[in-house]
Amino acid sequence: MNNILIISPHPDDETLGAGGSLLKHKDNGDIIYWINITNIKEEYGYSKEKVKKRNEEIKKVIESYEFNDFFDLSLKPTSLTENDIPFIVTKISSILDKIKPNILYIPFWNDVHSDHRVVFNALQPFFKSFRYPFIKKVLMMEIISETDNQFKETFKPNVFVDISDFIDKKIEIMNIYQSELGEHPFPRSIDNILNLAFYRGSQCNYQYAESFMLLKEVLD
Incomplete structure (x- = not known):
């Protein structure tokens, strides 16, 4: 049994990037956790109704995946800077020490969205095996509309996960985020x-797959 942790810069990144893989992990009996970094709040200028709707969406998503635990840092979206890194590192470090995941799903280092890049930079200390020996594998996700618009190094997948049995459920969960979806x-x-x-x-x-870039793997 594996302890899986997915870290999303925003709600919906977890589903776009690894929704099918999370469902497959759960089906295989693995424990799955979710850390979300940013979220909307009234103090950030969002309406009470919009905040309520987003939190209801997140609750439904948690229930749909049957996450074993959820951690929301609730930082301001589209506003992360390098100044947020110490806070993110401290918060995630305490969570890692508690749940001890052996597989991490994280954003690609060169995503277009600056929040994604800041989150990746904040996660780099956790790649050190001498500090976090329980982390055996780190996979960078492909998040549509962010990972497919690089102007430097592009996403080059080298890990593929068959999600054919889980694609319908992934789409069902993604439909919870109605405000994030649009028409082709x-x-x-x-x-x-x-x-x-x-x-x-x-x-x-x-038939259907999700792809990742393997950043690190430790084989016992």
Whole structure:
């Protein structure tokens, strides 16, 4: 049994990047945890109704995946800077010491969204095996509309996960985030999510797949 931790810069990144893989982990009897870094709040200028709706969405998502625990840092979205890194490191470190995950799912280092890049930079201390020996594998996610728009080093997947049995559930969960979805050609459309999974599946001889970049793996 594995202890899985996914770290999302924003709610919906966990589903876009690894929704099918999380469902597969759960089906295999693994323990799954979710750390979300940013969230909307009234003090950030969002309406009470919008905040309530987003928190209801998150609650439904947690229930849909059957996460064993959820941690929300609730930092201001689209506003993360290097100044937030010490806070993020401290908070995540305390969580890691508590749950001791052996597999991490994290954002790609060169995503277009600055929040994603700041989160990745904050996670680098946790790649050190002498400090966190229980972390055996670190996988960077492909998050549609963020990972597919780089201008430097591009995302080059080298790990593929068959999610054919879980694609319908992934789409069902993604539909909870109605405010984040749009119609094609908007990147975060159901059509595009399915098309990406279909394409990644064609690269590994499965119907649907999610792809990742392996950043680290320790084999016992």
